[in-house]
Amino acid sequence: MAAHGLTGVPDAGAFLARLTRLDRSLPVRLRSGAAGRTALWARLPWGVLVTRDVAGSGPGDATVSAADLLAVLASGGDELPARRDAEWRWALPPARVEMVESVASTELSRLASAAAGTLREVTAGGLAGRAVGQRAVRDALLDHVALLVTPAGGASVEVPQRLVQAVSRMGFLGPADVDSPGTRVCVAGRWVGLSAPYGVAWLQPVQNLTVMSIGDHPKG
Incomplete structure (x- = not known):
């Protein structure tokens, strides 16, 4: 065995x-x-x-x-x-990783907690007086850009709440009462990641797809 x-x-x-x-x-x-x-x-x-x-x-x-x-x-x-x-049906990010910027782990914990609080409030009280399904609110929050990192001389990197929730829920940020090292925003090809003290979370943004009718397709 x-x-x-x-x-x-x-x-x-x-x-x-x-x-x-x-x-x-x-x-x-x-x-x-x-x-x-x-x-x-x-x-x-x-x-x-x-x-x-x-x-x-x-x-x-x-x-x-x-x-x-x-x-x-x-x-x-x-x-x-x-x-x-x-x-296992998913690709892994490339091995070559570029570090973009460091973010305090306490800031990421704050962002994760704020999103969780918003989910509870909207689910319980609705949005602008209207009832909203928990799943719809959750998906909207996860897609929200929690951080926008713009390195000197480089393109901006969007860090969605999906990544923030991942490092928080998996315990990668470390204990809240301990001064942990910063979490690094990184990229590997099209992937965006958060490299935290106790683990890394990666997300591959959805690629833009061109939709055409069968009649317009060059191969019919």
């Missing part, structure tokens, strides 16, 4: 516990890297990829159930749960 190869059990457990609180059915991908480290990858329910490096040589490249792997780690086992490689 294959082994999961993880020795940083507390760090891996923290990542998996947060993940399964959001959705117990989510898969997690383990990718072995250099220097005896393994990257854990997952896709959150709102379309953001999150990753955390933990100690251990890992199994190579394997996708398993996050809930199953958490149960193995909690029991002190070393076996790799049943592989579910076919369930």
